[in-house]
Amino acid sequence: MTDLAMIIGSTLAQDLFGALKYPYRMRVDGNVKSAAKGGNPDFPVAEGEDAEITFLDGDTSSDDDAFEANFDGVLDAIIDAYLDQESGQGLVSADSDAEAHALVAPYAVDESSSRSKSISSIRQRMEDDDEFGQKFSDFASSRFEAGIDWVEAELSKRPDPAMGNPVTLSNLKIAVRARAKACIKVFGRKFCVKATSPWIRFEGKQAAVHFDVDGAKIYGRGQVSKLDFVMTIKILRWRIKVRIGVTGIVNRQLSKQRPLLMDFSSVRVKVPGVGLKYSISSVDMPASGTETRIVLDGQFN
Numbered sequence: 001m002t003d004l005a006m007i008i009g010s011t012l013a014q015d016l017f018g019a020l021k022y023p024y025r026m027r028v029d030g031n032v033k034s035a036a037k038g039g040n041p042d043f044p045v046a047e048g049e050d051a052e053i054t055f056l057d058g059d060t061s062s063d064d065d066a067f068e069a070n071f072d073g074v075l076d077a078i079i080d081a082y083l084d085q086e087s088g089q090g091l092v093s094a095d096s097d098a099e100a101h102a103l104v105a106p107y108a109v110d111e112s113s114s115r116s117k118s119i120s121s122i123r124q125r126m127e128d129d130d131e132f133g134q135k136f137s138d139f140a141s142s143r144f145e146a147g148i149d150w151v152e153a154e155l156s157k158r159p160d161p162a163m164g165n166p167v168t169l170s171n172l173k174i175a176v177r178a179r180a181k182a183c184i185k186v187f188g189r190k191f192c193v194k195a196t197s198p199w200i201r202f203e204g205k206q207a208a209v210h211f212d213v214d215g216a217k218i219y220g221r222g223q224v225s226k227l228d229f230v231m232t233i234k235i236l237r238w239r240i241k242v243r244i245g246v247t248g249i250v251n252r253q254l255s256k257q258r259p260l261l262m263d264f265s266s267v268r269v270k271v272p273g274v275g276l277k278y279s280i281s282s283v284d285m286p287a288s289g290t291e292t293r294i295v296l297d298g299q300f301n
Contacts, residue, residue, distance in 0.1 A: 004269075004278065008292040013161040017169075024155040028148075028253040068232045068239075069182045069195040075126075075136075075235060079104055079119045081187040100186045103139050126236060133238030140184055144242065146231070149179040149194070151246050153227070159207065163292045165285050166208040166223070174207075175199045176227050178246055200229050211285045211292075212258060216265040218283060218294070222254040264296060276300040 082104040107125040108118075126132045153176050159169035177199045183192040205226070212219040228245035262283075269278040280298040 004296040004298070006294050006296070008163065008294065010161060010163050013163060013167060013292070014158070017158045017161060020155075020158070022155065022157055026153050026250070026253060026257075028151045028249055067195060067197040067200075067229060068234050069180075069193045071182070071184075071193060071233050071235045074184060074191040074193060075123065076119050077189075077191045078184075078186050079108075079122050080115070081189055082108065083115065083118060085187055097187050099139060099142075103135065123236070133235065133240065136235050136238070137240045140233070140240070143185050145183040145185070145190075146242070146244050147181040147183065147192075148244075148246065148249060149181060151176065151178045151249050153224075153250055154199070161209075164289045165287050165292055166210040167292060169207040169209065172205040172207055173201070173203050174205060174224070174227070175201045176229065176246060176250075178229060178244075180231060180244065182231060182233060182242075195231065197229050197231070202227065211261070213283055213285055216263065216267075216280050216283055217260060218262040218264075218285065219258040220261045221258045223251055224254070262294075271300070 078100065082101065085101065086108070104122065107122045107129070109125070113121070129135075153174060156173045156175065160171045162168040162170065177197045179194065179196045181192050181194045183190050185191075205224070207222060207224045210221045210223060212221050225247060226245075227247045227250060228243050231242045231244055233240040233242060264280040264283055267280050269280075270276075271278060278296075278298055278300055280296045282297045284295040284297065286293055286295065
C-alpha cells in the first residue's frame with residue numbers, strides 16, 4: 001500500500017459554499033420533546049439529543065418580549081382541577097400532588113359559589129398577591145415540559161471558511177424560529193399551550209463542517225452552537241422567561257443530511273512514464289486546526 005496526500009485550499013471551500021443558493025433554509029419537523037426533572041438541568045429529547053430548558057432569574061414584570069405563551073387559561077384549568085380534588089372528583093388524591101395543592105389552597109377561601117365564580121375569585125386573589133409570580137415560577141420549574149413541533153433555520157449569506165478538520169465557519173448570519181408547545185402536569189393532568197416564535201437572528205456566530213469518512217467516500221456534517229430562544233410564559237400580570245435551546249435539534253437534522261463531498265472509490269490516477277495507475281482503496285482526514293488534508297491509501301497496478 002502507498003499513501004498519497006492532497007490539501008484542500010480555501011478558494012475551493014469558498015467556491016463550495018458560494019455554490020449554495022442563499023438564503024439557505026432548513027426545516028426540522030417531528031415530535032421532539034424535552035421534559036423537566038427538577039432544577040435547571042439538560043433535558044433528554046428524542047434520539048439522544050439534548051435540548052436545554054432554563055428558567056431565567058430576574059424581573060418577571062411585563063415587557064415587550066415578542067415570543068409569548070399565555071398561561072392564563074392553564075392557570076384557570078389548574079384551579080378547576082384543584083376544586084375537583086377538593087370535591088372528591090379529581091383524577092388523583094390531593095396528597096399525591098401536595099405542591100400543586102399548596103400553590104392554590106391559600107387563595108381558595110370559602111368557595112361556595114358557582115364553579116366559574118370560584119375560579120375567577122381565586123385567580124383575582126392570586127393576581128393581588130405580589131409574590132404569586134415567583135411562587136408559580138418556582139412551582140413550574142420542576143414540572144415544565146416543552147415540545148418542538150418544528151424548527152426552521154435560515155443562513156442568509158455565505159460564511160467565511162477557515163481551513164482545518166473540521167472547517168470552521170465564521171461571520172455567520174443565521175436566523176431561527178420554532179413552533180413550541182409549553183406544558184405543565186398538575187393533579188394527574190397535562191395542560192398545554194402552543195406559540196410560534198418570530199425569526200430570531202444571530203450574527204457573528206461560528207459553525208463547523210466535520211468530515212466523515214466511509215471507505216473511499218467523504219461526507220460533510222454541519223454543526224452549529226448556541227442557538228436558543230426565550231419563551232415568555234404570561235401568567236396573570238407576570239412574565240416568566242424560559243430559555244429553550246434548539247441547538248441539538250438542528251444538529252441532529254444536519255447529521256442526517258450529510259452530503260457526499262468526494263468519492264474516490266472509482267478514481268484511477270495514471271502515473272506518466274511508468275504505465276501504472278494508482279487505485280484508491282480508502283481515505284483518511286487527520287484532525288487539524290490549520291489545514292484540510294486528505295490522505296489517500298491505495299496501490300499501483
